[in-house]
Amino acid sequence: MAVSKKLQTLIEQDNQYLFQNYGTRLPACFIKGKGSELFDQDGKRYIDFFAGIAVNSLGYNHPALNSALHKQIDAIMHSSNWFFNKQQIEAAQLLSETSFPGKTLFTNSGTEANEAAIKLARKYGISQSNDKYHIISFTNSFHGRTFGAMSATAQEKIRSGFGPIVPGFIYVPFNDVTQFKKTLEANKGKICAVITELVQGEGGITVADSYFIQEINSLCKENNILLIIDEVQTGIARTGKMFAYQHYDIQPDIISLAKGLGGGVPIGAIHAQNFLVEFFPKGTHGTTFGGNHLAAAAAKTVLEHCKKESLLNNVNTMGKLIVEKLSIMKKKYPTLIIDVRGIGLHIGIELSMAGQPIVVEALKKGLIINCTAEKVIRIMPPLTINKKLVNEGLSILDSIFAGVTA
Ligand SMILES: Cc1ncc(COP(=O)(O)O)c(C=O)c1O
Known part of the structure; x- marks a missing residue:
């Protein structure tokens, strides 16, 4: 993957100053986030289906969380x-x-x-x-x-x-x-x-x-x-x-x-x-x-x-939507997708091939996903993600699956 000058500098500094226990990092350094979208060192936009390994539950720059943190820092x-x-x-x-x-x-x-x-x-x-x-x-x-x-x-x-x-x-x-x-x-x-x-x-x-x-x-x-x-x-x-x-x-x-x-x-x-x-x-x-x-x-x-009902409803509705659409993809790509499973916004797509090339391809196309247990693509976006971003992210995934099976 061709990298910009800015990213190349970060890669070299990372190698010089940090343990390499995470292997080769994925080629992006995020500098800003908003809701379920992220922006990297060169201003490129991504849809986030990863939430920093299920950490950013309220997405990025959530007004109430930001305000509580600012208040606490000042106190x-x-x-x-x-x-x-x-x-x-x-x-x-x-x-x-x-x-x-x-x-x-x-x-x-x-x-x-x-x-x-x-x-x-x-x-x-x-x-x-x-x-x-x-x-x-x-x-x-x-x-x-x-x-x-x-x-x-x-x-x-x-x-x-x-x-x-x-x-x-x-x-x-x-x-x-x-x-x-x-x-x-x-x-x-x-x-x-x-x-x-x-x-x-x-x-x-x-x-x-x-x-x-x-x-x-x-x-x-x-x-x-x-x-x-x-x-x-x-x-x-x-x-x-x-x-x-x-x-x-x-x-x-x-x-x-x-x-x-x-x-x-x-x-x-x-x-x-x-x-x-x-x-x-x-x-x-x-x-x-x-x-x-x-x-x-x-x-x-x-x-x-x-704990709000509206948030829990969103997790269930978005989770259901993702599983439904992935189940359609499973029928479309039967040799690639072995299983779709999970609860709420904690979803896995078991593939017949290694998942990491799909993760790298998704990143190129502006979608952040993750692979676990070698062959399972893991989807766990911020709990506040909306339907528009879910659909956009899934259509990127669909296009990658189409490319892999072509
Ligand atoms: C189920 C489970 N337990 C424990 C941990 C360890 O958490 P941490 O990385 O915050 O130490 C993880 C991290 O992935 C996890 O998934």
Whole structure:
């Protein structure tokens, strides 16, 4: 792809000054956004079907979020968790109101939210028996890159090359009730928690079966095992309900959050049932930045907007429209599109070929999409996206599919 002089300079500086752990970055440097549109270093316009990996829930330059952030910057950004924090309290109250009454602990990212969940679960289990520290997670899951969350991630490619991982994780095939029951039976009294996503985002937009999740929920309750739902990618209205677990008839003990929670400002959280508060007494866990005034003000504003019926309706309507149009494309390109799946605005298109060339081609044509699990195109635009941009973005995708299959 031919790059402008401006971009070439950025590429060279990136190489000189930054770790190259993200591989070769896609050839764009965004300098401005508005709603669900982005503009790069050369002023080129893009439709955003990616939202910065499901982060920019309210799109770019949302007036209410901008105004809340400006106000907070002018007042105070950080004071530390040694002091009371009104914005944290307000954001936590909104989490209790939109999920279940409970206690919140703020972090800075998704992986840190899962670290907190893992520590809380182990503290709970070990308070009952020294052996009760094992956590079941599922194949193709993704829970983060720090040691605990990485150890919970049942994907060899994520864990390999770092020496011994954190002991105590047991991996079970996703959506396999029989194997889950066998594992419980074989480890009676040793399991403190189960951690799972409900839509495996990095694992290829694989949706959990209702029966599977309901069985896990019941077995956890029967065996005094905590159920941790990793809502880092699915939470905060992404699936058309505030939290993905609300599509299933289950009661999590802990949910972990991040990504969309701050609408672009880094913040994560665990929200847990009230009875768990005693397992994180003074000195057991904490963070310097977690939920500082600025980040918590962002979370509060995002939560206030995402819980609105109008926003949730938009997610459902736009999600339905995208799936309908993609299903038509699936019929049009039967050799290319194997499956279209997802909930709300968390949608995957499984292809018969590698997805990355499609991502690169889309970028050239002014559409931002992403590929996960090698062959799955992931569509997760800002939750505020409108019909006009959805149609425009999908027609770009259609033209690319037509070119690939010609
Ligand atoms: C389900 C899930 N959990 C945890 C994480 C880790 O979040 P972060 O990258 O903010 O540490 C991710 C990130 O993609 C995720 O999708």
